[in-house]
Amino acid sequence: MLDEPVIGGTAAYRVLKRGFDITVCTAALVVLAAPMLAIAIKIRSESPGPVIYAQNRVGKNGRVFRLYKFRSMYVDAESRGARWADGEDRRITPFGRFMRRTRVDEIPQLWNIVKGNMSLVGPRPERPMFCREFEKRIHGWSYRTHVTPGLTGLAQVMGGYELLPREKVKLDLAYIRHRGIRTDTRVLLRTIGVITTGSGAR
Template identity: 45%
Template sequence: MEERREIRRLAAEAEVFLIENKSLSSTPYVFARRFVDIVLAFAGLVIFIPLLLILSIAIKLDSKGTIFYPQVRVGMMGKPFQLLKLRTMKMDAEKDGPRWAEINDPRVTRVGRFLRKTRIDELPQLMNVLKGEMSFIGPRPERPVFTELFNQQTPGFINRLAVKPGLTGWAQVNGGYDISPEEKLAYDLEYIRKRSLLLDLKILLLTFKIVLTGKGAR
């Protein structure tokens, strides 16, 4: 109940920011990008189905538990949604409560290390993109508990909720996992102010580079 009240509060603050910046949700760019999101997400699911089947088998053979790991994240305007990932950690990874992933985290499975290094564990989020909960490019969605914590530590952090969260973003290609909430907010607000199809393409190309090199993985 307390978490739901906090999400509603965050949503209200994000709505104020959106009202003050109406162009964020009414430009032709937004509609054009939604069309691109649908086309790319559908094509991606078709192309990667064989890979997902192979990875599903590998995950089951490597450790006990589910193949997919749904997790509540805070979306645009503070609306919570179930983000999908391939499971990369042991099933009891959060038995002591939510905590941030560490470098060489012992909770990560053998297959999980490869999935996280290449970011392949994010592939199921193509479904979130198709459903309209996410976009290919945008601020990475945080869990409610971390959204609240980061907003307390860095006032204004919830302004990132003014646009759809993304599979990848300006903050991720500039800092990866090691970026601080303050830096993440700075990069994400810069993206929100300057976003365009050209910037989206640049972020997408930089993301492919990160996937190939495994830079910034945990």
């Protein structure tokens, strides 16, 4: 059984973390404006529909927010309901598969970070329907919402989509206990490696 974690990080760390998030993500949105436009054009040329895909996710303290992504699936991909992604997911467009492998589809979440819904590092936010099911089956799942969710996290750099939800919980709670500037830096550096290799993409 997983014990409720003591939340790591001093008050100074939390202030620095938020300041770093705003500064880095605002600058990144400016620098990436032209590449984002090119990505948007490519998405529209490959399949009709909106460029940005907004989806409800569960954030800090269980509050639901709208998470933004570049659309990587066909517009009718979930006409039969939501399901967990798999390695041979036919709902994903060819360019969408590239975006997922390189994590390019996550770029719009920089705006979520600026808004304060997310942080650069933290447990990945999940969809409400999945959270409800995991909370029934996995003790400790709800503990993940004690902190602001992240664009990347310890679970993502230690296995990502290859990990089972139960395994992700253990890594997320380990992050919550030990989070700090050093831990966040290590996760961000490992994230660069994941993006470079496409490890764990789906």
